[in-house]
Amino acid sequence: MNKPKLWTKDFISISLSNFFLFLTFYILLVTLPIYALEEFNSSASQAGLMTTVFLLSAIISRPLAGQWLERAGGKKVLLTALIIFSAASLLYFFPTSITGFLIIRLLHGIGFGMATTAAGAIVADLIPGKRRGEGMGYFVMSTNLAMVLGPFIGLTTIQQWGANTMFVLSVIVAIGALLTGLSVKLTKQVQPEQLVIRSSFSFRSFFEESAVPIALVGSFLAIVYSALLSFVSVYANEIHLAEVASLFFVVYAVVLLISRPFTGKWFDQFGPNVIVFPSIILFSIGMFILSISNGAGSFLLSAALIGLGWGTLFPTFQTIAIQNAAPRKRGLATATFLSIYDIGIALGSFLVGLMVTKMDYSSLYFLSAFYVLIGAVLYYFLHVRKSAQQEVTGKKNVMIKES
Structure with missing residues (x-):
């Protein structure tokens, strides 16, 4: 009996989108504290806020994205999140203070939290049920590869060619996440009977x-x-x-x-x-x-x-x-x-x-x-x-x- 197909075009596309998403994250993760220390003469604690603010906004945005996914479906949430993520990547050229950078990190974290949540939900629907363990393993491996390559690429770029080149690179990679996300086609749609309408707020x-x-x-x-x-x-x-x-x-x-x-x-x-x-x-x-x-x-x-x-x-x-x-x-x-x-x-x-x-x-x-x-x-x-x-x-x- 033939196994259900795992390596479809859509599975590859969402995995690539996830890879580019995390590659951008890791490129900036290791370089922005250095940039803050050198460019703004910030303290180590202020430089550390670059990561803290990003992760906090991602954590807060994920439950909201999860509820939106339940109501509207994965593709809409993914594309909205990737547009926010790519737009935030473009803004790193403009701040003249550490405060401005932290505001951008807040916006960037929202896009990242929403996008990673949507990507995880989409890939769960794309993977055949009988190969879910195998498929999720390969999908998460795209994150692991970004974790290895991102710091190396980011540090090499900022040391050899400077911060502006590093920001250009992060924009290109973020757009790569958007383009590969756009190519994902979902056959499963949210059905009216699946929508849950809640009359009051519930934690x-x-x-x-x-x-x-x-x-x-x-x-x-x-x-x-x-x-x-x-x-x-x-x-x-x-x-x-x-x-x-x-x-x-x-x-x-x-x-x-x-x-x-x-x-x-x-x-x-x-x-x-x-x-x-x-x-x-x-x-x-x-x-x-x-x-x-x-x-x-x-x-x-x-x-x-x-x-x-x-x-x-x-x-x-x-x-x-x-x-x-x-x-x-x-x-x-x-x-x-x-x-x-x-x-x-x-x-x-x-x-x-x-x-x-x-x-x-x-x-x-x-x-x-x-x-x-x-x-x-x-x-x-x-x-x-x-x-x-x-x-x-x-x-x-x-x-x-x-x-």
Whole structure:
């Protein structure tokens, strides 16, 4: 029996749009703090606000985008978001103060939050149900590749050709996200009976409840991932491995590329538990090896294990969030998952920043290895046990109806 087709034109287009979206994000993520420090003589805390304001606006906009997706469909939300995102990219040439830049970052974050939510919901509809684990894995890999290429391209551009060239490049890449998004054609339309009209404001209407438990697990583990994003290069300098620091996320991405065809298929064939528990263990072992690294070999080995562990966990968790929701709630489920996940990243950056004033990076990563294992317990109680209880309840209800 032939498998349903995964690599359609629309799947490739939305994956490319997501790649360009995140590539713009990472190009600016690593360069704007440098630009703020040099151009405006801002403080380190002001430069850090470049990222904080962006992420906060993205987090706030996602639930709103998720509700809009439920009412209007993915294509309209995606194109609106990408237009906002591209327009904001054009505005970076004009501010003459740090305040002006922060206002643009606020607008840019709104476009980013809406676009990533819409893209996640659209791809969930495009992927055949029997290949959802595999498809989501490949889709998320476009984010991972942007994470590797973005910082390298951004830093190289601003160092070699200056900030204006870097801003031109970010505009070109953002327009690439818009153009590839435009080429996506959705056959599934929102039906009138699927529209939910609410007469009054409800906080719960902005979140999909079924996605919250797995999102909390992802957010819990994202705190450790934020420690890697923020400080792994600093740690490499501390242990005299600065020359291989830039290879950490390259190895991470290469392992993802090699493993993705297998892990996604295993999810579809055997379910998430077969993937999640081993991945958490690999993530923990990777953090432990990182904490005791004293050479390039062990440092890059940790990157490979973390890539195989956390790099597999994130798309698995997002797939679970989507599968647990009703079809018309997938956009809201995507928004819920990503919002709670980003809170973990933001909270982690803050907490880890406080912790490194009290301990060295080696100790931080050593403790993180055991913290990650707690994630397995959290996953069991919030997902495995809860799913089993729901299955038993469902069977009882069926038996009652039949009798």
